[in-house]
Amino acid sequence: MQGGLEFWEIFSLGNVRNIAFWVVLFVLVLALFNLFSGSGSTMQSRERTFSDFVSAVENGNVSTVTLDGEQVRYTTSDGQNFITIKPGDAEVTSLLIQNDIPVRAEKQQQSGFQSFLLTLLPFLLLIGVWIYFMNRMQGGGKGGAMGFGKSKAKMLTEKHGRVTFDDVAGIDEAKEELEEIVEFLRNPQKFSRLGGKIPKGALLVGPPGTGKTLLARAIAGEAGVPFFTISGSDFVEMFVGVGASRVRDMFEQAKKNAPCIVFIDEIDAVGRHRGAGYGGGNDEREQTLNQLLVEMDGFEANEGVIILAATNRRDVLDPALLRPGRFDRNVTVGNPDIKGREKILGVHARKTPLGPDVDLRIIARGTPGFSGADLANLVNEAALMAARVGRRFVTMEDFENAKDKVMMGAERRSMVLTQDQKEKTAYHEAGHAVVGLELPLCDPVYKATIIPRGGALGMVVSLPEMDRLNYHRDECQQKLAMTMAGKAAEVIKYGEDHVSNGPAGDIQQASALARAMVLQWGMSDKVGNIDYREAAEGYSGNTAGFSVSANTKELIEEEVKRFIQEGYARALQILKDKNTEWERLAQGLLEYETLTGDEIKRVMNGEPPHSDDGESDDSDAGNASVTAIPKAKPKKTTSEDDGGLEPEPSS
Known part of the structure; x- marks a missing residue:
């Protein structure tokens, strides 16, 4: 019985269709070969013109002649065979009879097999074309006419490069939560005998670049099972029902390769909250999501198929997708701390020869807020800089230059600045640095520069002593003072009427910080402990219908303005008190x-x-000169620049 089942499996519909296609193709080739080989036998004789044939007949040099339609085959007196084609109006028979030459006529006919093939050739050709297109439309290729209904999931195996937990660093808590899934795949009996069931899915949530995709591949590598990967956007098409068809096909492939892991990257592209758009409940995306929900936890169980998904927008996902039974675990993959950054740097630096002065812990201390992708980019930039100058290994200086480039952009030493523009930039940045050093709760000043980088003419960068997890009110107020110190410096040095557009970036940073203090963090006594952010920014969400009165809006703006103005006044006073130090630093x-x-x-x-x-x-901030970059986007957190505005061209 087992042998019979295998026989019928071999001769399934798809296999029969493929076999029929090759049979028809073989018959066509055989027919063409017979036709050409049959006609080729007549080419064994040498061709001559009809006039040469007539001359040979009249001269008595022809012994025998065979007439085969328009062809005339004749043998000369010396035994040579020739062939010629007679014109339509030529009287060859009478010419031969007059010269007493034996004539033999052959009946023109083909073999029965050739006649049969020539009759069926058009039909066989049509059948072959029909079989070919049916094979393409019914799944013979994903790029065929109906291939858009097939899943675009790619299966990765060890030949694509095995990734294990040793290649993932800095996210130990997330690894611990997912190691249990690996144990389930390796030894399911260990848990099933106690009534435990393998998790249906795990949702990886975190900012971009934190290693969610790498972590999913590591799970498959550790468990040694097939790994299917697909993006959420690959499900959505303009035709309704295509996405649902792709979901079904993806799970069918996964069942055939179970136990396996299916990884859906950026699942928010297809898993958004239903009913939140304008398309109603019958659009393509919602039908795709409904099919995904059914496949993950419907009437048919997908044993051995674990769904992993990644997103940085968990708040927009449909609640039905997040419930236990579909995604049993929500794993937060955040930015690494200082120990995690050191481990990540070690992983990315494995293939990079490092100099004896390189200390990865110092680099990790100088990169708070960096994600795994940021650190990988940092190591790569350092290697490129070392190669550019012809070094055999990467030094600490290369890492320092790479951090400056990643944080502030490449140096623009070719930019032509007038002496007046350089002087204004120097006093502007010196103001930031003096106020930052004077206020104890500000992060230590790491570097001050007036070399243009990126879109900024100068910059002061602060280095946090440790990873910052929260902010206090007095810290924010001092941060506002340091941020507004650039404009205060220009006012003291050049007067109110000669302030440049340099403080534009400072004003933007200060406004963002002050609004967060008032709208989100409840640091304003007058506004109170109410979150006005969603109403102020026009969000609907769970606060549909929530609005603020005109008086409250006015109060919010007054408090934001008060915080900024207090910081500006504080910076102004510090620079007046520290005028000598400020002048020295600017020079x-x-x-x-x-x-x-x-x-x-x-x-x-x-x-x-x-x-x-x-x-x-x-000591103190001097250590920062060896350590380095606070965050990937310092304009928002740890640096003060001249607004990122280039100067007007000098006349």
């Missing part, structure tokens, strides 16, 4: 262009940036 920036933490302090005290023995202190 030092004009002379040296870039100063680091301890160098800034020495210049403010009237000393040269470096001590006589060429060594500098490693």
